[in-house]
Amino acid sequence: MVMRDYLLKRGASALVTLGLAVVLNFFLFRIMPGDPTRTVVGDFRVAPEARKILIHQFGLDQPLWVQFLLYLQNLLMGNLGVSFQYRGTAVASIIFGRRLFNTFILMGSSIAVALIIGIVVGTIAAWKRESKFDVFTVIFSLVTYSMPVFWLGMLIILVFGYYLGSIPIAGTISVGLTYSNIFEYAADYLHHMTGPFVTLTLSFVGYYFIIMRDSILDVFTEDYMLTAKAKGLSDRKILFRHAMRNATLPMVSLIAVEVTYLFGGATMTETVFSWYGIGRLIYEAVVMADYPVLQGIFIVMAVLVITANFCADIAYAFLDPRIRY
Amino acid sequence: MTAQEPAALQITEDRFWVYRRKLRDFWKLYRRSSLGKLGLVVVLFFVIIAIAAPWIAPFDPFAFVGDPFLKPSSTYIFGTDQVGRDIFSRVIYGTRVSLLVGLVASAMTIGLGSVIGLVSGYLGGWIDNVLMRITDLFIILPALPLMLIMASILGKGIMNIIIVITVIGWTATARMVRSQTMSLKERPFTEASRAIGSTDLHTIARHIVPNVFPLVFANGMIAIVDAILSEAGLSFLGFGDPSSPSWGMVLHFADTAGATVNGYWWYIVPPGICIMLLVMGFAFISYSTDQILNPRLRRR
Numbered sequence: 253m254v255m256r257d258y259l260l261k262r263g264a265s266a267l268v269t270l271g272l273a274v275v276l277n278f279f280l281f282r283i284m285p286g287d288p289t290r291t292v293v294g295d296f297r298v299a300p301e302a303r304k305i306l307i308h309q310f311g312l313d314q315p316l317w318v319q320f321l322l323y324l325q326n327l328l329m330g331n332l333g334v335s336f337q338y339r340g341t342a343v344a345s346i347i348f349g350r351r352l353f354n355t356f357i358l359m360g361s362s363i364a365v366a367l368i369i370g371i372v373v374g375t376i377a378a379w380k381r382e383s384k385f386d387v388f389t390v391i392f393s394l395v396t397y398s399m400p401v402f403w404l405g406m407l408i409i410l411v412f413g414y415y416l417g418s419i420p421i422a423g424t425i426s427v428g429l430t431y432s433n434i435f436e437y438a439a440d441y442l443h444h445m446t447g448p449f450v451t452l453t454l455s456f457v458g459y460y461f462i463i464m465r466d467s468i469l470d471v472f473t474e475d476y477m478l479t480a481k482a483k484g485l486s487d488r489k490i491l492f493r494h495a496m497r498n499a500t501l502p503m504v505s506l507i508a509v510e511v512t513y514l515f516g517g518a519t520m521t522e523t524v525f526s527w528y529g530i531g532r533l534i535y536e537a538v539v540m541a542d543y544p545v546l547q548g549i550f551i552v553m554a555v556l557v558i559t560a561n562f563c564a565d566i567a568y569a570f571l572d573p574r575i576r577y
Numbered sequence: 578m579t580a581q582e583p584a585a586l587q588i589t590e591d592r593f594w595v596y597r598r599k600l601r602d603f604w605k606l607y608r609r610s611s612l613g614k615l616g617l618v619v620v621l622f623f624v625i626i627a628i629a630a631p632w633i634a635p636f637d638p639f640a641f642v643g644d645p646f647l648k649p650s651s652t653y654i655f656g657t658d659q660v661g662r663d664i665f666s667r668v669i670y671g672t673r674v675s676l677l678v679g680l681v682a683s684a685m686t687i688g689l690g691s692v693i694g695l696v697s698g699y700l701g702g703w704i705d706n707v708l709m710r711i712t713d714l715f716i717i718l719p720a721l722p723l724m725l726i727m728a729s730i731l732g733k734g735i736m737n738i739i740i741v742i743t744v745i746g747w748t749a750t751a752r753m754v755r756s757q758t759m760s761l762k763e764r765p766f767t768e769a770s771r772a773i774g775s776t777d778l779h780t781i782a783r784h785i786v787p788n789v790f791p792l793v794f795a796n797g798m799i800a801i802v803d804a805i806l807s808e809a810g811l812s813f814l815g816f817g818d819p820s821s822p823s824w825g826m827v828l829h830f831a832d833t834a835g836a837t838v839n840g841y842w843w844y845i846v847p848p849g850i851c852i853m854l855l856v857m858g859f860a861f862i863s864y865s866t867d868q869i870l871n872p873r874l875r876r877r
Contacts, residue, residue, distance in 0.1 A: 265713070272714045280730065398856040400809045403828060403849035409837040410845060421838050516721030520810060524832075534722050535814060538729040546726050557717050 258569055266562040273554035278323050281547050282316075297336045306334065327551065333544035337536065343548035347530065352552075354424055355522070355529035358445060359514050362452035363507070369453075370460025371503065375496045377461070378468035379487075390465075393458025401517050405451040405524035412447065419447045422526035448525040452517055456510065463506060467499035474498075501572055508564030512557050606869045616861025623855050627672040634666035638822070646834075649843045656843045659834040667827050668847050674823035675855065678735060679805035682742040686804065687797050690747035691789070694754025699762060699781055709755070715748045721810060728816045735818045742807050750796055757789045791870040798863030802856050809852050824848040 298306070307313060310333070311322040326332070332343035377386040396404070413421040420426070424444050431437040471477065472495065480490045515531070522531035530549060537545040607613050626633060635652075636642045640662065647657040655664035697708040724741045731737040761767055761784070770780045811817065812825030819826070827848040831837075836844040 268710055269714050269717060272710060273718070276714065280726070394857065394860070395853070398853045398860060400806055400813070400825070400849065400852055402810060402813050403845075403852065406828070406832065406837050406845050407849070410840065410842055414838060414840045512717060512719045515719035516810075519721050519725065520813075523814065531722075534725055538725045539815070541729065543729075546729065549722070550726060553719055553722060554717075557719065561717055 262565045266558050270558050277550050332548035335545050337540040337542045343544050347548055351529050351533055362449050366453045366456040369457050371464050374461045374464025378465045393461045396454050396458040401455045402520040402524050405521050408447050420444050424528040448521045448527050451521050467502050468495055471495045471499045505564045505568050508560045511560045610865040612861045613865025616858045619858030627676050630669050634669040636663040636666040638667040638670040655847050671824045671827050674821050678808045679801050682739045682804040683800035685743040686746040686800050687750050690750025691754050694751040698755035698758030712748045712751050720745050733816050738811050742804050761785050761788055795866045795870045798859050801859045824852050
């Protein structure tokens with residue numbers, strides 16, 4: 253009963269946010285100075301005949317509110333317009349393809365690894381508070397937090413790519429290489445992923461670590477910790493059964509928030525390492541003034557992060573019944 | 578009207594002493610924090626460099642003073658860049674831009690966020706609802722890609738970077754100020770102020786703003802950190818102004834010159850270290866300030 257109300261409330265709020273994102277996306281690309289047909293359907297890079305069709309499709313010869321309705325209609329049908337830099341290729345097919353896959357693989361693996369390391373190391377550091385281990389890890393996370401992500405990437409290329417020669421300097425796979433089987437391909441792919449993966453993981457692990465450490469220290473002050481101790485449980489059991497489990501709870505909502513930050517980190521990292529993903533696409537589209545691609549990415553990103561946040565809200569409510577009231 | 582003036586003056590004078598005392602108390606607590614002092618020293622160090630740049634830098638940062646890609650030497654401490662400009666001088670002058678953009682952008686971020694938070698929290702109702710939905714949207718959307726998209730629409734330049742950081746970054750302050758305002762609005766002293774017929778503006782200025790300010794201040798240090806890092810990122814991706822290069826811009830030129838793949842570490846390491854140290858300095862100050870101003874943290 254209460255759970256249902258909660259779900260409805262969160263769902264409604266997510267839909268409102270999504271609606272706002274759609275509206276913002278429409279107007280953001282129409283406040284630009286100059287001819288709106290240029291920013292929406294393309295400049296000289298799109299063929300004149302295609303241009304005519306697009307002007308009609310997006311109603312650019314009609315009043316703004318008609319344009320908005322057509323934009324909504326096109327959006328619902330998955331028509332995000334055509335790219336300028338790829339001379340008329342549909343934006344949807346550029347985003348939903350290899351690029352999204354590459355970004356998901358990179359982001360997913362670095363989130364997972366950073367999270368595991370952050371939780372475990374954070375728990376241990378909080379347990380051995382003010383020990384050498386604790387001080388070292390706190391300083392380490394502070395350093396990684398203060399580094400710009402792109403600079404960390406540059407350093408990794410410099411050290412591991414230039415001096416040690418152990419990672420490829422750019423790209424997703426080796427250009428012009430033929431593979432005899434899928435494993436060879438995977439190995440080459442993963443080899444190329446090492447640099448961006450390490451960069452992203454390092455840039456996030458410190459943050460997870462600090463939150464986890466704080467959360468554990470909070471849990472330590474709870475009465476049930478004293479109870480557990482009074483029952484005569486071993487330190488290890490108290491730490492991993494009671495403290496870590498309860499402290500991990502706030503991390504759930506954090507992961508959703510982190511998806512948002514990861515897009516930023518991924519944009520930087522993918523650009524530095526020339527990783528063929530969405531982040532790199534954002535940069536390229538910005539440099540090439542490819543507005544339809546940017547508009548498409550904006551709406552895809554909005555849907556992704558709003559969904560992620562909604563899922564986190566639900567998961568959180570299941571894990572912590574107090575939230576629902 | 579004239580008869581009232583001395584009394585009004587008296588009140589402001591009293592307030593002056595109150596603030597002075599509060600500030601002294603704050604400094605007393607702050608001095609105990611060694612991290613806070615360290616942060617202050619680091620930040621002051623960069624402020625001095627920024628002010629004294631013309632005397633510290635051995636060369637004009639825009640002049641072609643040597644051959645391209647010279648290694649570090651006693652003349653060119655960090656070597657020269659692709660067109661023969663002195664990298665050390667460029668880093669020294671870069672301090673000015675990075676620091677200035679960080680401070681101005683964060684001040685504007687906090688200003689905008691505070692106003693929206695105050696209006697939203699004090700007025701409530703549908704205005705609050707609309708403003709908070711917009712805040713939700715901006716909090717949830719990825720900042721950097723959004724900044725890039727906005728920057729591509731506005732065009733290059735330092736002023737545009739500041740605008741972009743402000744427009745994207747005000748949400749955290751707004752949320753915090755709003756919740757604080759909402760709780761202060763229900764307190765007896767604000768109720769009393771309204772009961773004796775003060776205008777809303779007076780109540781906000783006299784009773785709410787002074788009580789919200791400490792939190793805004795602590796939050797402001799983190800806003801500076803965010804602004805410095807955002808500026809570095811945007812400049813690195815090429816949205817800076819080449820006529821006033823920041824550290825991020827120096828790194829942008831390093832990247833376009835292929836410094837990483839050619840092993841010019843002296844081109845990459847110094848600007849990055851500067852960004853890192855400045856960010857750490859402000860982070861330390863923020864941490865210590867938070868410890869003092871946030872009573873919940875003081876007991877730990």
